[in-house]
Amino acid sequence: ETGVTQSPTHLIKTRGQQVTLRCSSQSGHNTVSWYQQALGQGPQFIFQYYREEENGRGNFPPRFSGLQFPNYSSELNVNALELDDSALYLCASSSPGTGLINEQFFGPGTRLTVL
Amino acid sequence: TQLLEQSPQFLSIQEGENLTVYCNSSSVFSSLQWYRQEPGEGPVLLVTVVTGGEVKKLKRLTFQFGDARKDSSLHITAAQPGDTGLYLCAVINQAGTALIFGKGTTLSVSS
Numbered sequence: 001e002t003g004v005t006q007s008p009t010h011l012i013k014t015r016g017q018q019v020t021l022r023c024s025s026q027s028g029h030n031t032v033s034w035y036q037q038a039l040g041q042g043p044q045f046i047f048q049y050y051r052e053e054e055n056g057r058g059n060f061p062p063r064f065s066g067l068q069f070p071n072y073s074s075e076l077n078v079n080a081l082e083l084d085d086s087a088l089y090l091c092a093s094s095s096p097g098t099g100l101i102n103e104q105f106f107g108p109g110t111r112l113t114v115l
Numbered sequence: 116t117q118l119l120e121q122s123p124q125f126l127s128i129q130e131g132e133n134l135t136v137y138c139n140s141s142s143v144f145s146s147l148q149w150y151r152q153e154p155g156e157g158p159v160l161l162v163t164v165v166t167g168g169e170v171k172k173l174k175r176l177t178f179q180f181g182d183a184r185k186d187s188s189l190h191i192t193a194a195q196p197g198d199t200g201l202y203l204c205a206v207i208n209q210a211g212t213a214l215i216f217g218k219g220t221t222l223s224v225s226s
Binding site: 033042044048055058104105106109 | 213
């Protein structure tokens, strides 16, 4: 069984640029959630995708957007990058259900640095 | 205001010592989870507690859910360097779509 994978591992961007982060969910998982973890903080929920539709969103501006594909993989897009967007971005997948969380399995994250 | 308050924020101990970390809130929860996150990795679920007063053991780790289901503790007996990491408590949001995490306790165990 393949776990959650994320790419790239690290990324450096400059303020104002756009970035796309990618996530492959664990085999058989149809729900993907994205979290932002700033240094010294716990992860904060950005949004969740279930069956290719956004199924919940945290307190993040619209410049944070996402996609889920038919194979349940997902992308997180951030436009107009700001310095405060520098963080570890975590993807988590959940076992089949109605979009409700059972147990979430996290990937290793993408470390984004905005200069 | 943080929904889940974790303490202490940092803990540095010697191998073999015992320790307890706390997760407190003024809200009542139907369940609470503990995760451990190692550098360069995502959080890994350690345990879910669901019943007030429940105690769960995972080898040298003992988890307790408060009687009122507002708080939880994690006790580690005879800590080892492999226990080093960030310990996070989390609860599920009302919609059931996301985890809400505390800020975590960073534990460093030196040999």
